Amino acid sequence: MSEIIYTGAAPKAEISSVFSSTLEELFHQDSSVVYIDADLMGSMKTKELWKKYPDNVINTGIQEANMIGVAAGLYLTGMKPYVHSFSPFASRRVFDQVFLSIGYAGKSIRIIGSDAGIMATYNGGTHMCFEDIAMMCTIPGVCVIDVSDAAMFRSLLIQTKDRPGVTYFRTARRGLPDVYSDDTEFRIGEGKLISDGSDVTIIASGIMVGTAIEAAGILKEKGVSAEVIDPITIKPLDRELIISSAKKTGAVVTAENHSIHGGLGAEVASLLSGEYPVPVMMVGIEDRFGQVGNEKYLREQYGLTADNIAEKALAAINKKR
Amino acid sequence: MTTKELELFALDIRTEIVKAIAKKGGGHIGGSLTIADLLAVLYGNVMRYDPKVPDWEGRDFLISSKGHAGPALYAALALKGFFPMEWLQKLNIEGTTLPGHCDRLKVPGIDATTGSLGQGASIAAGIALGLKKQHKDGQYVYCITGDGESAEGQVWEAAAFAGHFHLSNLIFFLDWNKKQIDGTNDEVMSLMDPMKKYSAFGWYTMCVNGADVSEIENAISYAKHNCGGRPIFIALDVVKGSGVPCIEEVENNHCIGVPPALAEKALSQLEEHRRKLVEE
Numbered sequence: 001m002s003e004i005i006y007t008g009a010a011p012k013a014e015i016s017s018v019f020s021s022t023l024e025e026l027f028h029q030d031s032s033v034v035y036i037d038a039d040l041m042g043s044m045k046t047k048e049l050w051k052k053y054p055d056n057v058i059n060t061g062i063q064e065a066n067m068i069g070v071a072a073g074l075y076l077t078g079m080k081p082y083v084h085s086f087s088p089f090a091s092r093r094v095f096d097q098v099f100l101s102i103g104y105a106g107k108s109i110r111i112i113g114s115d116a117g118i119m120a121t122y123n124g125g126t127h128m129c130f131e132d133i134a135m136m137c138t139i140p141g142v143c144v145i146d147v148s149d150a151a152m153f154r155s156l157l158i159q160t161k162d163r164p165g166v167t168y169f170r171t172a173r174r175g176l177p178d179v180y181s182d183d184t185e186f187r188i189g190e191g192k193l194i195s196d197g198s199d200v201t202i203i204a205s206g207i208m209v210g211t212a213i214e215a216a217g218i219l220k221e222k223g224v225s226a227e228v229i230d231p232i233t234i235k236p237l238d239r240e241l242i243i244s245s246a247k248k249t250g251a252v253v254t255a256e257n258h259s260i261h262g263g264l265g266a267e268v269a270s271l272l273s274g275e276y277p278v279p280v281m282m283v284g285i286e287d288r289f290g291q292v293g294n295e296k297y298l299r300e301q302y303g304l305t306a307d308n309i310a311e312k313a314l315a316a317i318n319k320k321r
Numbered sequence: 322m323t324t325k326e327l328e329l330f331a332l333d334i335r336t337e338i339v340k341a342i343a344k345k346g347g348g349h350i351g352g353s354l355t356i357a358d359l360l361a362v363l364y365g366n367v368m369r370y371d372p373k374v375p376d377w378e379g380r381d382f383l384i385s386s387k388g389h390a391g392p393a394l395y396a397a398l399a400l401k402g403f404f405p406m407e408w409l410q411k412l413n414i415e416g417t418t419l420p421g422h423c424d425r426l427k428v429p430g431i432d433a434t435t436g437s438l439g440q441g442a443s444i445a446a447g448i449a450l451g452l453k454k455q456h457k458d459g460q461y462v463y464c465i466t467g468d469g470e471s472a473e474g475q476v477w478e479a480a481a482f483a484g485h486f487h488l489s490n491l492i493f494f495l496d497w498n499k500k501q502i503d504g505t506n507d508e509v510m511s512l513m514d515p516m517k518k519y520s521a522f523g524w525y526t527m528c529v530n531g532a533d534v535s536e537i538e539n540a541i542s543y544a545k546h547n548c549g550g551r552p553i554f555i556a557l558d559v560v561k562g563s564g565v566p567c568i569e570e571v572e573n574n575h576c577i578g579v580p581p582a583l584a585e586k587a588l589s590q591l592e593e594h595r596r597k598l599v600e601e
């Protein structure tokens with residue numbers, strides 16, 4: 001039913017194409033679905049939809065804050081908004097509007113922040129958002145999703161159509177290798193056990209899932225058995241899966257394309273420190289700003305590599321009591 | 322500089338923009354080329370600056386609120402000696418000192434870090450007020466905004482602020498090329514009449530041919546004398562990709578790949594233009 005198909009090769013379909021085809025599916029399923037963008041349809045392969053579905057697609061031009069407010073209003077008329085911009089502009093730039101006009105006011109929205117973290121590559125530091133998970137997780141009732149591949153993205157886009165509150169997706173636009181087979185079922189709050197292990201647990205999200213699988217391979221060669229988990233949703237977190245894995249392995253490494261302050265690692269550590277304290281080491285952006293570069297260069301710059309995960313895994317194992 | 326010298330300077334700026342973006346393989350070429358004539362006027366005849374002391378206190382400030390026009394500013398700054406010309410060859414590549422979006426910490430002569438549209442407008446207003454409060458008369462703040470960018474509420478917050486505080490030392494230029502990413506302004510979000518809008522916010526407004534260096538220069542000095550204590554808004558009527566026909570004719574020329582063949586064509590068109598100018 002669910003198969004891990006990760007090879008690291010280029011995906012069958014880019015995230016941007018999957019976004020556009022899934023929206024189209026949603027328009028047919030439910031005419032109250034509305035997609036709003038702020039002059040970045042060209043970047044998300046959705047310009048065709050704009051012409052084809054004038055009733056379901058709105059372009060606000062470059063006004064992200066207004067876009068969130070408009071979505072809040074559309075919701076009050078019975079519509080189901082999906083909004084997109086680059087992740088810094090879909091989170092940082094509009095946080096107050098998301099928090100108040102949607103979250104606090106009890107409405108419902110799906111926000112897609114693309115080019116998450118280092119995936120902003122050549123747009124550089126001004127466009128590189130390492131803090132969206134941290135901000136969004138503070139909104140009561142939020143669902144935060146760090147997209148690991150196209151199958152997961154498609155499934156959760158469809159599933160959250162009627163979800164109350166704020167649902168936040170952060171994702172790459174291109175070059176995200178497939179991890180899950182097309183028939184995989186995903187549920188909010190339900191993590192995926194990608195591989196079994198006994199010495200250490202690697203919990204990785206988004207672009208780091210594949211990297212974690214590679215790290216487990218490196219560790220295996222060193223005789224270390226690593227369990228790999230994709231939480232699917234960073235909030236709500238799959239408490240049972242994570243606690244039971246920590247009990248089994250006694251050491252955890254988290255890996256994310258996000259700041260270690262307030263991200264996946266912080267959520268996992270905060271859960272385990274209360275429920276089952278074990279050493280938790282974090283791979284992520286360590287108190288730094290973004291910069292220009294290709295994905296490979298940026299991974300090396302910020303330590304988002306399989307080698308670094310493996311190294312931190314060994315360190316976590318060493319810290320076991 | 323004479324008019325012809327300004328035109329040649331603008332050509333040099335365009336040439337360096339094309340070369341640098343082509344070296345990287347692509348980038349924000351459309352909205353960089355459009356402001357070459359303005360930059361030639363500003364750095365050629367209007368602004369006070371010292372390339373040896375980029376943060377000289379007595380300088381005029383220039384903010385490109387449309388931060389993606391970094392390559393244009395960098396070309397002008399390099400040509401004026403703020404940093405070595407070789408830096409341009411490393412535009413937006415790994416470890417660069419010249420990231421595609423304007424960066425005040427990495428690039429000598431860049432006064433504001435921009436790239437999140439709308440923010441530069443407020444920064445410019447803040448500098449203008451700061452100078453005013455410290456009675457630094459005669460120092461100007463120039464700010465380049467985009468027409469797509471002008472959909473951002475923050476631009477109009479800055480406009481209201483500048484009008485309210487009578488920031489007559491602040492000059493906004495609108496790169497009015499009528500295009501943004503998803504299409505024309507009219508398709509995406511109409512700008513309506515920017516002159517009337519700024520005028521309603523208490524600004525002195527003008528509109529000139531943004532591809533004509535003398536019109537731009539005259540407008541700046543005319544506005545400074547006639548603004549009546551108001552901030553100044555000058556719309557630059559231009560074509561996106563301005564000055565390079567083979568880029569102008571690309572419909573969606575916001576951020577594009579610039580393969581060697583296109584770069585060669587662009588450079589030969591610029592060379593042709595230069596030949597004609599020199600012969601005139």
Ligand SMILES: Cc1ncc(C[n+]2csc(CCOP(=O)(O)OP(=O)(O)O)c2C)c(N)n1
Nearest residue numbers: 039352436437438467468469470500501502
């Ligand atoms: C706040 C924000 N939203 C979106 C973007 C992405 N973006 C970069 S340039 C651009 C279009 C800009 O259009 P315009 O201001 O007309 O610039 P020009 O055509 O002169 O290059 C967009 C949407 C951004 N940089 N900042």
